[in-house]
Amino acid sequence: MKKEFYKMIKKIILLLLLLIALSSCRKEKDRDNGIRIGFAASPEIFLQERWDRDIKIFNSKARELGAEVLYAKSPAGDQDQTAQIQYLLKQDIDVLVVIPKDKELLGGIIRKVMDKQIPVLAYDRPIMGIPISGYVSFDNKEVGRLLGKALITAVPEGNYIIVNGSVHDNNSFEVNAGVHDVLDEAIIMGRINLVEEIWLEEWSYDEALEKIGAVFDKSPDVDAISAANDHIAQAAIRILSERRLAGKVAVVGQDADLLACQSVVEGTQLMTVYKPIRILAERAAELAVLMAAGRTPQAGRTIDNGSGTEIPFFVEKPVAVFKEQMESLIISDGFHSKEDVYRNMTRQN
Numbered sequence: 001m002k003k004e005f006y007k008m009i010k011k012i013i014l015l016l017l018l019l020i021a022l023s024s025c026r027k028e029k030d031r032d033n034g035i036r037i038g039f040a041a042s043p044e045i046f047l048q049e050r051w052d053r054d055i056k057i058f059n060s061k062a063r064e065l066g067a068e069v070l071y072a073k074s075p076a077g078d079q080d081q082t083a084q085i086q087y088l089l090k091q092d093i094d095v096l097v098v099i100p101k102d103k104e105l106l107g108g109i110i111r112k113v114m115d116k117q118i119p120v121l122a123y124d125r126p127i128m129g130i131p132i133s134g135y136v137s138f139d140n141k142e143v144g145r146l147l148g149k150a151l152i153t154a155v156p157e158g159n160y161i162i163v164n165g166s167v168h169d170n171n172s173f174e175v176n177a178g179v180h181d182v183l184d185e186a187i188i189m190g191r192i193n194l195v196e197e198i199w200l201e202e203w204s205y206d207e208a209l210e211k212i213g214a215v216f217d218k219s220p221d222v223d224a225i226s227a228a229n230d231h232i233a234q235a236a237i238r239i240l241s242e243r244r245l246a247g248k249v250a251v252v253g254q255d256a257d258l259l260a261c262q263s264v265v266e267g268t269q270l271m272t273v274y275k276p277i278r279i280l281a282e283r284a285a286e287l288a289v290l291m292a293a294g295r296t297p298q299a300g301r302t303i304d305n306g307s308g309t310e311i312p313f314f315v316e317k318p319v320a321v322f323k324e325q326m327e328s329l330i331i332s333d334g335f336h337s338k339e340d341v342y343r344n345m346t347r348q349n
Contacts, residue, residue: 035067035095035292037285038088040081042101042125050255050277051099054124057281058097065289082109094292095119097284103128103170119291123284126170131309133291134299136284138275138316140171144178146320147252150271151224152182152192154250158223161215162197163208163236165228172199172228175254179226195219200232208235216243227253230260230272237268256321261330261341265323274321274329287314 072084165172233253263269299312
C-alpha cells in the first residue's frame with residue numbers, strides 16, 4: 001500500500017516538474033519571439049502637451065511591429081533618471097530609448113548599457129560624450145531659423161528678446177544657433193536691438209514668466225520675442241496681456257501646442273513651428289526595433305556629440321505655421337481639430 005502511495009507521489013512530482021519545464025520553455029519561446037524596448041523619459045516632459053502624443057504614437061507603432069515597450073519615468077532629477085535606466089537594465093531589454101533630462105550627466109549609466117551590447121537611441125534630445133547607436137529628432141537648428149525668419153519678416157527693425165530653453169538640453173543651443181543665424185546680421189547692423197537674451201534652468205513656464213517679467217520691468221519697450229517653445233511663448237503672452245500689449249508684440253514658439261495654435265489664429269502669437277510628431281515617433285519605434293534585431297539603419301546625417309565618434313542622426317524637418325497655414329497643416333493633419341483651434345473665436349462670435 002505504502003509502495004503504491006509513494007509511486008503515485010513520485011508520478012505527481014514528475015508531472016509537476018514537467019509542467020514547470022513546459023511553462024518555462026513556453027515563456028522562453030515567447031520572449032525569444034518578441035522585442036523589449038526600454039523607454040526612459042526625462043521627468044519634466046510629462047508636464048508638456050506634445051509628449052503625451054509622442055509616447056502614445058511610439059507605443060502604438062512598437063506594438064504594431066511586435067515589440068513590448070517598458071516605460072520608466074522618474075519624478076524629478078537626473079539621479080532619478082539614472083535609477084530608472086538601472087531598473088530597465090534588469091528587465092532584460094533589447095534596446096534602450098532615452099529622452100534625456102541632461103545632455104551630459106547620463107554618461108555613466110549609458111556606458112553601462114552600451115557595455116552590455118544593448119543599443120541606445122536618443123529620442124528628440126542628444127546624449128553627449130558617449131558613442132550611442134543613434135539619435136532621432138527634428139532639425140533643431142532649422143527650428144531656430146524658422147523662428148528668426150518669422151520675426152525679422154514681421155519686425156525688420158526694433159527691440160527683441162530671445163528666450164532660450166533649458167541650459168541642460170542640447171536642443172536649446174541648437175535652436176539658439178538657428179535664431180542667431182538669421183538675426184545676427186541685423187543685430188550687428190543695428191536694425192535689431194537685442195534687449196535681453198534669457199536662458200532658463202528648466203523648460204519651465206513659471207521660470208519664463210518670472211524672467212521675462214523682470215525684463216519688462218526694466219525695459220517695457222519690446223517689439224518681438226523669440227520663445228524656445230510654445231510653453232515659454234505662452235508665458236510671454238501672459239506678460240504682454242497684463243500690459244495690454246498682446247497682439248502688438250510679435251511672439252513665436254515651437255511645438256504647435258493647442259494654446260499656441262489658438263493664440264496664432266487669435267493674433268496674439270505670430271507663428272508656431274510644427275514638428276509632425278507622428279512621423280518622428282513612428283520612425284523612432286521602427287529604428288528601435290531594427291537596432292534590437294541587430295540591424296544598422298542608414299542615417300542621412302551624423303552629429304558630433306563629443307564622443308569622438310560620429311553619431312547617426314535620423315532627422316525630420318519642421319515647418320512654420322502662421323494663421324494662414326493652420327487649416328492646411330495642423331487641422332488637415334489631425335494634430336488638432338478645427339473646433340478646438342477656433343474655440344475661443346467661436347465663443348466671441
